[in-house]
Amino acid sequence: MNLQGILPFARTLLEAAASDGSAVIDATCGNGNDTLYLSRLVGKRGRVFGFDIQELAIQNTTRRLLEEQAFDNVTLFHAGHHTMKSAIPAEYHGSIKAAIFNLGYLPGGNKEIVTQSDSTIEALEQLYELLAPGGIAVLVIYHGHEQGKKERDAVLEYASQLDQQKAHVLQYGFINQKNNPPFIVAIEKR
Ligand code: SAM
Numbered sequence: 001m002n003l004q005g006i007l008p009f010a011r012t013l014l015e016a017a018a019s020d021g022s023a024v025i026d027a028t029c030g031n032g033n034d035t036l037y038l039s040r041l042v043g044k045r046g047r048v049f050g051f052d053i054q055e056l057a058i059q060n061t062t063r064r065l066l067e068e069q070a071f072d073n074v075t076l077f078h079a080g081h082h083t084m085k086s087a088i089p090a091e092y093h094g095s096i097k098a099a100i101f102n103l104g105y106l107p108g109g110n111k112e113i114v115t116q117s118d119s120t121i122e123a124l125e126q127l128y129e130l131l132a133p134g135g136i137a138v139l140v141i142y143h144g145h146e147q148g149k150k151e152r153d154a155v156l157e158y159a160s161q162l163d164q165q166k167a168h169v170l171q172y173g174f175i176n177q178k179n180n181p182p183f184i185v186a187i188e189k190r
Pocket of ligand 1: 027028031032033035051052057079080081103104105113115119120
């Protein structure tokens with residue numbers, strides 16, 4: 001396939017906005033795959049702030065970073081991403097280059113614990129203030145489960161109404177695949 005898949009495209013977007021030395025956010029650490037990827041992307045001089053509401057996710061992410069001998073450039077918060085503005089030190093406000101929200105439930109964990117549209121949108125509002133101009137928020141939206149459908153609708157409504165003078169908003173997904181494949185919404189601060 002020549003078209004980029006959803007997860008590779010998410011990384012293409014992150015790489016367009018962030019590079020060596022950047023400050024970035026993993027808004028949903030889960031098992032730490034994106035946190036590790038971001039840690040490598042921004043390198044020793046960069047900074048990754050990671051959030052998850054589940055202790056298990058913080059433990060899994062910590063273990064993954066240790067196993068992979070990641071750079072010591074990650075700060076994890078056992079907290080919801082809607083706390084990012086108060087959690088992330090003021091010196092980084094306005095300079096965050098990229099953030100990833102891999103929404104839904106923890107793979108291998110409790111499927112009842114899922115991201116919720118209200119806190120996701122509150123986090124996006126805060127993130128807009130934290131982003132540098134040109135900074136990108138990438139949301140991977142899983143809408144196969146009930147709450148995922150609500151979150152999909154709420155995020156699309158929120159993102160499609162953002163002022164085009166303030167943000168570029170993109171939707172990317174495969175529209176002929178079965179079983180509710182995930183898709184991307186990306187918001188670039190102008
Ligand atoms: N990116 C992860 C990875 O690489 O393994 C997968 C993330 S998983 C799809 C979604 C995660 O979001 C779960 O671990 C869940 O605990 C977390 N989560 C749910 N609500 C949250 C919130 N309000 N703030 C931060 N994390 C949340």
